[in-house]
Amino acid sequence: MRNSYSIRVSSQKGGVGKTTVAINLAVALSLHNFKVLLIDADMISPSIGFFMGMENANVGIQDVIAGKADSSQAVIRHNVSGVDVIPGTQRLGELPKITNILSYFSKIKSSNAYDFIITDTAPGYWFPEFASISDEAVIVSTMTMSSVASAMRFAEIYGRARVPFNYVFNMVSDARYNITVQEAEDSIGKRAIAALPEDPIVKKSEAYHIPAYVLGPNSEFSRKVDDLVRFYSSRSGGIPRGSDDGKGLGKLIGNMLNRKRTMV
Ligand SMILES: Nc1ncnc2c1ncn2[C@@H]1O[C@H](COP(=O)(O)OP(=O)(O)OP(=O)(O)O)[C@@H](O)[C@H]1O
Numbered sequence: 001m002r003n004s005y006s007i008r009v010s011s012q013k014g015g016v017g018k019t020t021v022a023i024n025l026a027v028a029l030s031l032h033n034f035k036v037l038l039i040d041a042d043m044i045s046p047s048i049g050f051f052m053g054m055e056n057a058n059v060g061i062q063d064v065i066a067g068k069a070d071s072s073q074a075v076i077r078h079n080v081s082g083v084d085v086i087p088g089t090q091r092l093g094e095l096p097k098i099t100n101i102l103s104y105f106s107k108i109k110s111s112n113a114y115d116f117i118i119t120d121t122a123p124g125y126w127f128p129e130f131a132s133i134s135d136e137a138v139i140v141s142t143m144t145m146s147s148v149a150s151a152m153r154f155a156e157i158y159g160r161a162r163v164p165f166n167y168v169f170n171m172v173s174d175a176r177y178n179i180t181v182q183e184a185e186d187s188i189g190k191r192a193i194a195a196l197p198e199d200p201i202v203k204k205s206e207a208y209h210i211p212a213y214v215l216g217p218n219s220e221f222s223r224k225v226d227d228l229v230r231f232y233s234s235r236s237g238g239i240p241r242g243s244d245d246g247k248g249l250g251k252l253i254g255n256m257l258n259r260k261r262t263m264v
């Protein structure tokens with residue numbers, strides 16, 4: 001079994017699409033036959049449960065870290081994609097201890113049960129030690145000057161902490177005052193590993209509580225998520241055999257939803 005590769009999805013600024021990127025990356029990798037654990041490590045305002053139809057989960061990451069539950073009690077299998085999810089829990093005024101986070105994370109990483117461990121985070125640089133044990137951070141930015149500037153400042157923090165990082169642009173559109181991918185890449189001095197479009201499928205997927213990659217497998221958004229799959233699968237020795245590219249299952253779900261709509 002390969003070593004788990006851990007990716008921390010982050011941004012300095014809120015609302016840029018971290019959770020959307022974390023979920024769709026996890027789902028896409030899983031539908032390409034990788035074993036994926038998705039952790040909602042946004043301990044300020046967790047939302048993965050809502051986006052994936054697991055909003056009623058009452059055991060979550062903070063319980064695991066605090067030793068009040070073990071992973072097997074907290075993990076929920078997302079049936080459609082096969083992703084194992086540890087949902088977030090919000091315990092006001094009770095942020096977990098760093099030492100607990102470190103020992104939990106090291107344990108799960110060294111168990112090698114997963115090809116990828118993807119963590120969604122709250123905006124900002126919470127739990128720096130947590131970041132330093134991630135193999136890589138993804139910095140998500142939208143195409144506004146303030147977002148790109150904030151992403152560049154965030155990159156400096158990762159640089160100082162010696163955490164490798166990559167950029168993902170999100171909500172790319174030709175809106176008049178947006179900056180272009182080219183302009184953003186010129187400013188940051190690096191190519192983004194994906195430029196995900198602003199796409200109505202994402203809002204629809206939020207309303208349906210079904211990840212966009214599953215709900216709209218042929219959408220422009222999902223095709224660009226495939227750029228991320230290609231990037232990360234090459235880090236993991238290629239796409240495992242037996243993969244159907246994730247398209248078959250996605251199509252099936254799309255058809256079922258269409259049928260349901262025509263029935264009501
Ligand atoms: N590519 C996209 N196209 C259209 N809508 C999008 C796209 N990406 C995200 N959104 C929408 O933007 C909103 C914010 O996305 P999301 O919750 O993923 O951001 P976030 O960075 O995780 O926010 P927070 O900082 O609050 O955790 C959501 O309503 C989501 O559906």
Ligand SMILES: [Mg+2]
Nearest residue numbers: 018019042047
């Ligand atoms: Mg979020």
